[in-house]
Amino acid sequence: MSGAFVFGWGASAATGRWRANRAQCWPVSETGRRCSGQRHSGWAPPLTFASARFHRRPRSRTLSRSVSSSMRMAAEFDYDLVIIGAGVGGHGAALHAHNKGLKTAVLTGKDPGGTCVNRGCVPSKALLAAAGRVRDLRAADRMRAMGISIDGRVHYDRQAVSNHANGLASRVRGNLVNSLKALGVDVIEARGRLLSPRAVQLVDGRTASGATEITARDVILATGSVPSIPPGIRTDGETVFTSDEALRLDWVPDWVAIVGSGYIGLEFSDVYTALGSQVTFIEAAPRLMPALDAEIARIAERLLIAPRSIDYHTGVFASKIVPGVAGKAPVRIEVVHAESKQLVDTLEVDAALIATGRRPYTEGLAIEAMGVELLRGGFVPTDEHMRVLHKSGQPIEHLWCIGDANGKMMLAHAASAQGVSVVEHLSGNSEYRLNHQAIPAACFTHPEISMVGDTEQQAQERAKADGFELGKAVGHFRANSKALAENEAEGIAKVLYRKDSGQLLGVHIVGLHAADLIHEAANAMSAGIPVHQLAFAVHTHPTLSEVMDEAFKAAAGMAAH
Numbered sequence: 001m002s003g004a005f006v007f008g009w010g011a012s013a014a015t016g017r018w019r020a021n022r023a024q025c026w027p028v029s030e031t032g033r034r035c036s037g038q039r040h041s042g043w044a045p046p047l048t049f050a051s052a053r054f055h056r057r058p059r060s061r062t063l064s065r066s067v068s069s070s071m072r073m074a075a076e077f078d079y080d081l082v083i084i085g086a087g088v089g090g091h092g093a094a095l096h097a098h099n100k101g102l103k104t105a106v107l108t109g110k111d112p113g114g115t116c117v118n119r120g121c122v123p124s125k126a127l128l129a130a131a132g133r134v135r136d137l138r139a140a141d142r143m144r145a146m147g148i149s150i151d152g153r154v155h156y157d158r159q160a161v162s163n164h165a166n167g168l169a170s171r172v173r174g175n176l177v178n179s180l181k182a183l184g185v186d187v188i189e190a191r192g193r194l195l196s197p198r199a200v201q202l203v204d205g206r207t208a209s210g211a212t213e214i215t216a217r218d219v220i221l222a223t224g225s226v227p228s229i230p231p232g233i234r235t236d237g238e239t240v241f242t243s244d245e246a247l248r249l250d251w252v253p254d255w256v257a258i259v260g261s262g263y264i265g266l267e268f269s270d271v272y273t274a275l276g277s278q279v280t281f282i283e284a285a286p287r288l289m290p291a292l293d294a295e296i297a298r299i300a301e302r303l304l305i306a307p308r309s310i311d312y313h314t315g316v317f318a319s320k321i322v323p324g325v326a327g328k329a330p331v332r333i334e335v336v337h338a339e340s341k342q343l344v345d346t347l348e349v350d351a352a353l354i355a356t357g358r359r360p361y362t363e364g365l366a367i368e369a370m371g372v373e374l375l376r377g378g379f380v381p382t383d384e385h386m387r388v389l390h391k392s393g394q395p396i397e398h399l400w401c402i403g404d405a406n407g408k409m410m411l412a413h414a415a416s417a418q419g420v421s422v423v424e425h426l427s428g429n430s431e432y433r434l435n436h437q438a439i440p441a442a443c444f445t446h447p448e449i450s451m452v453g454d455t456e457q458q459a460q461e462r463a464k465a466d467g468f469e470l471g472k473a474v475g476h477f478r479a480n481s482k483a484l485a486e487n488e489a490e491g492i493a494k495v496l497y498r499k500d501s502g503q504l505l506g507v508h509i510v511g512l513h514a515a516d517l518i519h520e521a522a523n524a525m526s527a528g529i530p531v532h533q534l535a536f537a538v539h540t541h542p543t544l545s546e547v548m549d550e551a552f553k554a555a556a557g558m559a560a561h
């Protein structure tokens, strides 16, 4: 256990006033004293902890607001809110905290922008955009059908594509940090370690005034995740790598095995095949893209797998992978049956991308010292308000966790929305609850896949359990003028709803710009607008949104125009 601090003066949750509160014993810090007391037990909910301070140092003088809660806070804490981690989750929380007038600091570690900006959404979408253009230009038949011919071969400059992706990441990272600083949020280049739920030690860094410990009325953990690599797989970052390295596009292997056909696997198969690689998927589940609605996965397989240089093994694990030497010795992959664990194949390929999920990153946080028992896979246990749960099951007062680290929904916009929801609570809106069921997701392949809510199978199970009849309606890209004009008229939008009330349960789209189209449905779900009402919403003609219109009207028994 790498934590610090001991016991001290705690705040009473009931009165908000300070009282002497012998809380809990932790290992001693450089500045603290060893505690000889026993473990604390029998806490009443919510749990409160000591402020972890014996000696007070001068407070920060950057109080620029006149909000009365902040004035109250300033006497007791350095900040209203300290956020550990400046990924999209931490950034979203900080922006909203600024809106609410909270005095806020964000600890960036060495990595402002986090996964999404540096090794995730941003560079991957830049690669997908470039690869998509290459694919389009090489689709001679499709181009010819629109009266366009391309003379000569289509080339791409690998280094320039890589620069496009990584240059964009650094631009967005700069914008993210500057946006916080411009608003007066203290951006502290340091890693955070919890001394107590309301006190943070700055590791490898300090505040502008030189402090190495800060206190806050509330602390949000937003420390994200890192790739999860199954046992038996050895990565060398060159021939066997994760998305962290793949995004650098140091080379384009002729033949790449992709272990896992989730979001990362699928998006990289789109990039690699556009750039000329042959791909072999190794997927543990019985079918490719196991997390997708089954019907959508079938269509996606027809559009994204079958016409491309892709083959696959399903129902198998990559049990052992030994790196090769680029251009000299192949990567060796042993593939075993998912159930019997019998060896079924040994592959030799140029490279292997490991895309088997991500695990939360909580190293060095000393979260266990707060009495937290991490969940399976290492996720931080939280309740529906993102309050961190003590191993007793009670929320720990003033300690919150958002984003990938809590594992509720490992998406950038979900992390940010969770941050907003915590700040709503801190600002007195304790009724606010983030509805994860209405948060959409998208896979940015060509064409895209998007979804919100239940899959058809989940909706069927819900209908059976709750005793209602499930409705299903479909809109088609093939009947859409805009999609036909683009010569990309493949795919469907599927709407699942309760027949009795019209309540939307799930919407799934595969087709051109599906990632943008999903929001009408997601917002309707969030606002509780029934499908029969959506059927009367007017959509611009000709747009792809009419695919949704067709599905909504079909649900209401109306003919689409």
Ligand SMILES: Cc1cc2nc3c(=O)[nH]c(=O)nc-3n(C[C@H](O)[C@H](O)[C@H](O)COP(=O)(O)OP(=O)(O)OC[C@H]3O[C@@H](n4cnc5c(N)ncnc54)[C@H](O)[C@@H]3O)c2cc1C
Pocket: 084, 085, 086, 087, 088, 089, 090, 107, 108, 109, 110, 111, 112, 113, 114, 115, 116, 117, 119, 120, 121, 122, 124, 190, 191, 192, 193, 222, 223, 224, 225, 243, 264, 361, 363, 364, 365, 402, 403, 404, 405, 409, 410, 411, 412, 413, 414, 415, 444
């Ligand atoms: C290849 C790839 C593509 C993706 N594409 C998408 C996409 O298109 N859309 C989407 O919604 N999601 C996408 N994701 C997922 C998305 O990146 C994550 O869901 C999102 O980044 C989670 O945000 P977060 O704030 O929880 O964590 P992160 O973005 O990981 O940020 C956490 C930050 O905390 C820092 N940190 C950790 N410990 C400490 C500490 N002790 N002190 C201070 N700082 C600390 C880390 O260094 C990091 O900067 C993608 C992920 C990958 C890998």
Ligand SMILES: NC(=O)c1ccc[n+]([C@@H]2O[C@H](COP(=O)([O-])OP(=O)(O)OC[C@H]3O[C@@H](n4cnc5c(N)ncnc54)[C@H](O)[C@@H]3O)[C@@H](O)[C@H]2O)c1
Pocket: 230, 259, 260, 261, 262, 263, 264, 265, 267, 282, 283, 284, 285, 289, 290, 291, 316, 317, 318, 319, 354, 355, 356, 357, 358, 409, 410, 411, 441, 442, 443, 444
């Ligand atoms: N567009 C997006 O929103 C986007 C893009 C990329 C990543 N992400 C996020 O990043 C996270 C990680 O993505 P991911 O694709 O790595 O994970 P994932 O959970 O989406 O998919 C992992 C896949 O790997 C398979 N698998 C696991 N172990 C295996 C093994 N040993 N052998 C063979 N197959 C195995 C699983 O069955 C699963 O299909 C996701 O949770 C996602 O939310 C989102």
